[in-house]
Amino acid sequence: MARAVSPVxxxxxxxxxxxxxxxxxxxxxxxxxTSFKTELEAFSTPPKFLFFDWTLENFGIVxxxxxxxxxxxxxxxxxxxxxxxxxxxxxxxxxxxxxxxGRRTKDLLMWMLSTKMMPPVGALIPIYLIFKDFGLLDxxxxxxxxxxxxNLPIIVWMLFTYFKEIPGEILEASRMDGATLWxxxxxxxxxxxxxxxxxxxxxxxxxxxxxxxxxLNLTTTEAAPLTAFIASYSSPEGLFWAKLSAASTMAVAPIxxxxxxxxxxxxxxxxxxxxx
Amino acid sequence: MATRHTRxxxxxxxxxxxxxxxxxxxxxxxxxxxxxxxxxxxxxxGNESYIGFLNYEYFLTDPAFxxxxxxxxxxxxxxxxxxxxxxxxxALLLDQPIFGQGIVRLMVIAPFFVMPTVSALIWKNLLMHPxxxxxxxxxxxxxxxxxDWFTEAPLxxxxxxVAWQWLPFAALILLTALQSLDQEQKEAAExxxxxxxxxxxxxxxPHIARxxxxxxxxxxxxxxxxxxxxxxxxxxxxxxxxxxxxVYAQALLQFDVGGASAGGIVAVIxxxxxxxxxxxxxxxxxxx
Amino acid sequence: MSGKIILRGVNKxxxxxTIIPSVDLEIDDGEFVVxxxxxxxxxxTLLRLIAGLEDVTSGRIEIDGVDVSDVPPAKRxxxxxxxxxxxxPHMSVRGNIGFGLKMAGENKDVIRQKVEKAAATxxxxxxxxxxxRQLSGGQRQRVAIGRAIVRxxxxxxxxxxxxxxxxxxxxxxxxxxxxxxxxxxxTMIYVTHDQVEAMTLAxxxxxxxxxxxxxAGSPLDLYHHPVxxxxxxxxxxxKMNFLATDVRATGPDGVTVALPGGRDIRVPVxxxxxxxxxxxxxxxxxxxxxxxxxxxxxxxxxxxxxxxGETYLYIRPAEGPLFVVQADGNDSTRVHDRIAVGVDPxxxxxxxxxxxxxxxxxxxxxxxxxxxxxxAS
Numbered sequence: 001m002a003r004a005v006s007p008v009x010x011x012x013x014x015x016x017x018x019x020x021x022x023x024x025x026x027x028x029x030x031x032x033x034t035s036f037k038t039e040l041e042a043f044s045t046p047p048k049f050l051f052f053d054w055t056l057e058n059f060g061i062v063x064x065x066x067x068x069x070x071x072x073x074x075x076x077x078x079x080x081x082x083x084x085x086x087x088x089x090x091x092x093x094x095x096x097x098x099x100x101x102g103r104r105t106k107d108l109l110m111w112m113l114s115t116k117m118m119p120p121v122g123a124l125i126p127i128y129l130i131f132k133d134f135g136l137l138d139x140x141x142x143x144x145x146x147x148x149x150x151n152l153p154i155i156v157w158m159l160f161t162y163f164k165e166i167p168g169e170i171l172e173a174s175r176m177d178g179a180t181l182w183x184x185x186x187x188x189x190x191x192x193x194x195x196x197x198x199x200x201x202x203x204x205x206x207x208x209x210x211x212x213x214x215x216l217n218l219t220t221t222e223a224a225p226l227t228a229f230i231a232s233y234s235s236p237e238g239l240f241w242a243k244l245s246a247a248s249t250m251a252v253a254p255i256x257x258x259x260x261x262x263x264x265x266x267x268x269x270x271x272x273x274x275x276x
Numbered sequence: 277m278a279t280r281h282t283r284x285x286x287x288x289x290x291x292x293x294x295x296x297x298x299x300x301x302x303x304x305x306x307x308x309x310x311x312x313x314x315x316x317x318x319x320x321x322g323n324e325s326y327i328g329f330l331n332y333e334y335f336l337t338d339p340a341f342x343x344x345x346x347x348x349x350x351x352x353x354x355x356x357x358x359x360x361x362x363x364x365x366x367a368l369l370l371d372q373p374i375f376g377q378g379i380v381r382l383m384v385i386a387p388f389f390v391m392p393t394v395s396a397l398i399w400k401n402l403l404m405h406p407x408x409x410x411x412x413x414x415x416x417x418x419x420x421x422x423x424d425w426f427t428e429a430p431l432x433x434x435x436x437x438v439a440w441q442w443l444p445f446a447a448l449i450l451l452t453a454l455q456s457l458d459q460e461q462k463e464a465a466e467x468x469x470x471x472x473x474x475x476x477x478x479x480x481x482p483h484i485a486r487x488x489x490x491x492x493x494x495x496x497x498x499x500x501x502x503x504x505x506x507x508x509x510x511x512x513x514x515x516x517x518x519x520x521x522x523v524y525a526q527a528l529l530q531f532d533v534g535g536a537s538a539g540g541i542v543a544v545i546x547x548x549x550x551x552x553x554x555x556x557x558x559x560x561x562x563x564x
Numbered sequence: 565m566s567g568k569i570i571l572r573g574v575n576k577x578x579x580x581x582t583i584i585p586s587v588d589l590e591i592d593d594g595e596f597v598v599x600x601x602x603x604x605x606x607x608x609t610l611l612r613l614i615a616g617l618e619d620v621t622s623g624r625i626e627i628d629g630v631d632v633s634d635v636p637p638a639k640r641x642x643x644x645x646x647x648x649x650x651x652x653p654h655m656s657v658r659g660n661i662g663f664g665l666k667m668a669g670e671n672k673d674v675i676r677q678k679v680e681k682a683a684a685t686x687x688x689x690x691x692x693x694x695x696x697r698q699l700s701g702g703q704r705q706r707v708a709i710g711r712a713i714v715r716x717x718x719x720x721x722x723x724x725x726x727x728x729x730x731x732x733x734x735x736x737x738x739x740x741x742x743x744x745x746x747x748x749x750x751t752m753i754y755v756t757h758d759q760v761e762a763m764t765l766a767x768x769x770x771x772x773x774x775x776x777x778x779x780a781g782s783p784l785d786l787y788h789h790p791v792x793x794x795x796x797x798x799x800x801x802x803k804m805n806f807l808a809t810d811v812r813a814t815g816p817d818g819v820t821v822a823l824p825g826g827r828d829i830r831v832p833v834x835x836x837x838x839x840x841x842x843x844x845x846x847x848x849x850x851x852x853x854x855x856x857x858x859x860x861x862x863x864x865x866x867x868x869x870x871x872x873g874e875t876y877l878y879i880r881p882a883e884g885p886l887f888v889v890q891a892d893g894n895d896s897t898r899v900h901d902r903i904a905v906g907v908d909p910x911x912x913x914x915x916x917x918x919x920x921x922x923x924x925x926x927x928x929x930x931x932x933x934x935x936x937x938x939x940a941s
Contacts, residue, residue, distance in 0.1 A: 013372040017380045020369065024443065025383035028390065030410065031398045043408045093293040096286035108294070115297050117497050117551060121523040122544040123304030125311060125537050128528070149300040156293060172617050173650035177664035177711070178638040181285050187663075191654040210391040212504035217528065227504070230393040234508040241401055241408075248394040259389030260382050267452050270445070270494060279619045281636045 028252070034245035035059070042242040058246035066229070068247060075225035075251075077140055078215070079208035082147035083201055086155040089148075091197070094159035095185060099171060109160065112153040120213045131218060140223045143215065147208045155204055158269045162196025163189070199265040202258055209255050226251040305544070311537035318531035331538035340514065340522065341539075345546075348518040351435055352499040356492060358439040363446025363491065364484070368476075370447070371454045388444040392504040399437045400426065400509045426509060430516045434505050442499075446491045453487030454480070493551075500547055519543045565641075566593040566628045567719040567751030569614060574623035576609055576775075583609050584775040586623070591719075591753065591768075596745050599755045600762040601772035601798070607755045608723055610772070614753065615721050616640050628718055638667070643712035644721040647728065649704045651696040657683070657707050658692040664715040682710040702733045709744070719751035726761065738764060759799055763787070771795050781932075788928035793919040796847050802876060804913070805853070805887040807846040811838055818925065819914055821846055823907070824884045827860045831912045833922035844922075845915040850876065850890040852911035855897065859904035861887070868899055879903060 034042050036054045062068045097105045127146065128137075136142030166189065174188045190197070212227045219228050230251060233244045259266075312331050316324040335341055366384060374380060387395070403410050404425040412422035425433040457480065465475050501520050510516045512525055523543055527536035569591040576584040584606045591597050599607035612618045614625060616637035625632050632640050643664075651660050658679055665675045683689045686706040696704055705725060712720055722741075726734045742765055745752055756762055762769050763783045770780040771794070779786055779795045790796035796804050812828055813820040814835035820828050821844060831846070838844070853861070855877075863881035870893070877889045877897060889905050897903055914922045 010373055010375070013369065014374045014376070017369050017372070017374045018376070020366065021380040021383035024440070025386050027395075027398055027403060027440070028386055030402055031394075034402060042402075045408050046413050047408075047410055089293045089296065092289035096289040100282040100286035102283065102286070108290070112293070112297055115301050117547065118301065118305070119501050119520060119540075119543045119547045120503075121501070121520040122308055122540040123300075124524065125527050125533055125540060126304040126307035129307075129533070149296065152293060152297060167648065167650065169646045169648055169650035170652060172637075173644065173646060173711075174652070174663070174667075175617065175637045176615060176642065176644045177715070178667035179663075180638060181282070183667060188652060192652075206389060210389070212392040213501070216393075216504060216507065217524070227391050227393050230391065230397060231504070231508050233397055234393075234511070244397055244401065248398060252390050252394055255389050255391070256386055259385070263381070263385060263448060266388075266445075267449060279617065279636075280634075 028256075031245045031252075032249050034242055035249045037242050037245075039239035039242045042245065043239055058242045059250065062243050062247045062250070066232075066247075068229070068250065071224055071226050071229035072250070074140065074219075074223055075209055075227075078143050078147055078223070078225050079205045081140070081144040082151060082208050083155070083204040085144065085148045086152050086204060087159075087197065087201065089152060090155040090159050090200075091190075092185070094156050094163050095189065097156075097160050098163035098166075099168060109157065112156055116150070116153050124217065127214075128217065137218060138220045138222045138224070143218060143223050143225075146214045146218065147211060150211065150214070151204045151207055154207070154269055155200055158200040158203065158265070159193075159196065161268060162193055162200070165196075166192050199262065200269070202262045203265040203269045206255055206259055206262065308537045308540045308544075311533050312541050314534045314537075316532075316534040316537075318533055324534075327534070331534045332542070335535060335538045335542060340517070341542075343514055344517045344519050344522040347431060347516060348500065348520075348546075350431060351438070351502060351518055352496060354432075354435040355439045355442060355499050356495060358435070359442045359446040359495060360488060360491060362439075362443050363450050364488070366443070366447040367450035367454050367484075368480075370451050384447055385444040387441050388448075390441065392441065393508050395441055396434075396437055396505040396508045399433070399440070404433060430510050430513070434502070434509060434516055437505055437509075438499065438502055442495055446495070449487050449491050450484055453484040457483050496550060497547075500543075500550065519546065565718055567591075567717075568593045568626075568628060569719060569751065569753070570624075570626040571610075571614070572624045572626075574610075574613060574625060575621045576606075576613060576618065577621045582775065584613075587775075587777060589770065589777065589780065591751060594749045594751055596752045596754065596765055596767045598762040598766035598769050599753065599772055600757065600759055600769055601778075603757060604774075605772040606775040607757075607772045609775075611644075611721055611723055611753060611755045615642055615644050641718040642721055643715050643717040643719075644723065645705075645708045645712050645725045647724040649696075649708040649728075651704055651707055651711075653696055656693050656695055657688060657699070657710075660696070660707055661688075661710045661714050664711060668715070678714050679710075682714045685713075686710050701729050702737065705729065705737060709741075713744075713748070717750070719753060722752065722754040724756055725754075726756070726758075734761075741765060759801065763799070769799075771798060784928065785931045788931045789921070789924060790913065791921055793845065793847075793915050793921075796913060796915070796921065800849055800851075802850050802888050802890070804847045804849045807848075807884060807887070809844060809846050811840050811842045811844055813840055814838055818909070819844075819922065821914065823860050824881055825860060825862055829860065829907060829909050829912065831909050831914050831922075832925045833914050834925060836916075836922060838916065838922070843917050845919075847913035847915060848907055848911060850888040852908060853887070853889040854906045854908075855889065855891055855895065855903055856906035857904060859906040861905045861907060863887075863903065863905075865897055865899050865901050865903055868897065877903070879905065 033049070035058055036056070037048070037052050038055055038057070041048060041052045097109060131137045131142050170192070171184055171188060174184045179187065209225070210227065212231075215225050215227045216231055219225070230244070230248055233240060233247070313326060313328055314324045315327045315330070370377065370380065370384070401409065406412050406422050406424040406427075409422075415422040423429065461479060465479060470479075502518060503520050503524065506512065506516050506518065506521045507524075512521055517525070519539070520543060523536050523539035526532045526539055571587050571589040574584060574587045575582070587610065599610055601607050609618065613620050616632065616635065620633060627640055627642070652663065655663065661682055662675045662679045665678060679692070680689070683692055686709060688703065688706055688710060691699060691703060696707065699707065708725070725741075726737055729737060738761060745765075754761075754765060766783055768780060769783055769786050771778045771786065773794050779791045781789075786795055786799050790799060793806070797806070807824070809821045809823070811819055812822055818830045818832040819835050819838060820830040823829055861879075861881060863879040865877050866880050866886070867878040869876040869878075873893045875891045875893055875895045875897075877891055877895075878886055879889060880886055891897065916922065
């Protein structure tokens with residue numbers, strides 16, 4: 001900014017922005033606070049904001065009674081697993097599209113992205129039946145496969161945009177230096193693309209962690225991740241708000257932290273490059 | 277940069293991804309099409325028979341279908357309006373010089389990263405509960421009767437929940453676009469004495485028009501398929517069932533594979549129609 | 565092992581667009597060849613075709629007697645220095661220089677030895693463990709050269725290596741590259757748009773225009789005997805002065821043309837099929853014009869550029885275009901002065917209506933004998 005903004009204006013906008021930001025964030029804050037209350041206090045009116053009996057009991061109960069860690073473990077396995085498999089397929093593909101483009105590369109990329117536009121219900125029945133017949137229902141492998149296929153287009157797309165930023169001349173230099181294609185990818189491309197690969201990993205782990213269609217419909221107990229676990233609170237018995245809050249806070253906290261670091265990746269990954 | 281050698285290897289490098297995605301596209305869709313012309317119910321297996329377009333007829337003439345279609349459009353439309361307008365306003369606000377802008381951004385962006393089941397249940401219980409929810413308490417404190425959201429206006433409630441989740445996305449995208457507005461354009465407008473409203477409509481809006489169309493396009497794709505929030509709050513019901521939920525219910529609750537498949541195909545066609553019109557309507561704004 | 569490179573009928577097209585119609589060229593082992601020409605003339609493309617970074621659409625490239633059309637760049641035995649240096653940002657200087665040897669499977673001690681030797685030659689010994697981002701432009705350039713040298717290639721390819729350096733550094737690096745060629749005696753193919761680099765470094769200059777070789781020959785050959793207007797205008801700075809005129813008479817001692825201001829001049833070139841009255845272009849370099857009382861060309865000085873060592877006078881004659889004269893640094897002519905300039909016919913060039921030069925009756929002693937392969941098509 002060339003000139004300083006009037007302090008009055010700055011204060012007004014700051015207050016307005018903080019106020020609105022707080023309101024938007026409030027449900028999450030409220031959820032976190034509720035997780036430290038007893039069930040009675042959680043349900044009581046008028047609601048207590050800060051001055052209540054803080055307790056950690058809910059976190060323990062959630063783990064004891066419903067084995068929270070198992071579901072968390074599943075979330076980790078499913079999101080990490082599907083993203084890693086995705087990277088395995090996507091790195092060579094994105095390399096090919098970024099550095100050896102053909103006439104139809106752009107079309108291919110668009111087609112890949114378009115596969116994400118298919119409504120999941122269009123595939124629900126066959127996938128469900130196939131999984132049923134092959135014993136893949138409620139299996140981690142099955143879910144990893146589905147999540148991998150769901151996110152593959154985005155992983156390829158994001159890697160493609162990151163690879164395109166690497167100067168082609170450096171890869172050419174490695175070719176002149178005698179590197180075969182494989183060595184070019186391993187010794188030169190990958191080390192240079194590490195930040196891009198990390199960003200892609202980050203965003204897609206988040207997307208897979210939050211996926212709530214296939215994870216709800218294809219799992220029951222063994223492979224159910226946190227999305228399904230929380231869903232089980234939709235028809236509970238008795239007082240459950242504090243426990244729900246505790247479980248939710250734990251389910252959401254790691255992703256919130258990761259998400260805060262991946263804002264730019266979000267824009268890059270989900271707008272398909274149309275917005276810079 | 278591409279030579280014969282690299283191109284041959286490039287081919288091999290791309291093939292696994294293409295094959296895998298192709299199968300993921302074709303196989304389920306093909307099977308759904310196949311099932312949609314059968315009389316196939318999981319409760320009565322082995323008795324499938326070909327019935328042509330009967331499933332489609334039943335599905336499309338079912339009054340629940342029209343209701344679901346309307347709900348779908350209301351939901352998508354409502355969320356779009358809230359997120360685009362709200363997102364633009366938010367973006368304009370965040371573009372101003374503020375103290376602690378980083379923290380405000382973090383607060384605003386958080387809802388997008390909360391999983392749908394958590395959002396839905398937190399809103400339904402902690403906030404919207406007509407007796408002990410926070411909104412009820414707020415209403416009482418200003419002397420109003422609290423709204424029993426999920427009885428009186430369930431679709432509105434779901435719309436709010438989904439909009440809350442997507443507002444950060446719209447705001448972030450639009451903020452990014454806003455920040456790419458040339459500083460010098462702003463200064464030139466100032467020197468010309470342009471009033472703020474005109475500045476917004478004649479300079480800012482055209483600049484972010486493309487970002488807005490991207491937001492609309494991408495949100496629509498995801499909003500047509502809202503599922504978890506519905507399942508976890510109302511479990512369906514006439515007022516809140518949308519097309520995806522209707523198909524799901526028919527498939528996994530009524531076990532009518534044939535009927536649900538027809539519904540699935542209808543959903544796919546619907547999505548394609550919407551995508552087609554959307555892209556055409558705003559096609560000029562997008563890069564091909 | 566020889567660095568002899570032969571190009572036959574090399575054509576490069578992208579679909580309907582032809583970048584290089586057809587190139588025939590022979591480069592001898594140990595020769596320093598410079599590809600020079602304006603932007604977009606195809607010089608970098610030609611280099612990349614030789615390197616193997618692009619495929620030829622048709623034609624052959626032979627390196628050391630072997631047809632390399634199907635050989636990938638890694639196996640052609642060439643090294644390339646890129647305009648942007650293209651150093652590996654995540655590796656140290658040591659890693660960058662040694663990468664090629666590592667790819668070739670050399671043993672670690674041999675690599676260390678060779679890298680240190682190359683680094684010493686290039687004054688990089690103290691920087692071996694630094695990363696490229698910690699180096700200056702000139703140092704990065706040296707690392708790029710070191711990386712190329714250490715593999716002991718059959719030929720070096722340079723793609724506008726000095727373009728990103730500032731003027732002073734450019735002169736210094738030019739010197740170093742010339743000395744490098746002296747000591748290694750390996751074939752070097754060098755691409756530049758700067759004709760000064762071309763003139764100072766080359767054994768042979770290849771002037772390219774829109775994908776065609778206009779002329780290939782030694783620097784002085786091109787300077788004294790340009791085959792057409794393009795080459796004549798490209799080589800030499802400031803540019804050669806061109807004057808449209810017509811033939812007055814032809815004879816065994818040369819062709820007589822009219823000069824503005826009424827006088828004639830007889831240029832010692834072969835008339836060929838030219839008849840009196842034919843339109844020709846007279847060319848004479850600024851450094852060959854001398855201020856003189858009895859000079860044939862007159863005009864008013866409109867700009868005087870004083871560089872100290874020499875002075876460039878821009879003169880507007882009564883009719884015709886501006887021309888430039890290189891005068892001595894101590895010349896006292898001022899702007900707005902009327903001035904007369906003398907023309908020595910020995911230094912003039914004549915070009916016919918198609919832009920082709922008329923052959924001189926006597927070749928310049930330093931230009932070397934005319935070779936059949938140096939004539940433009």
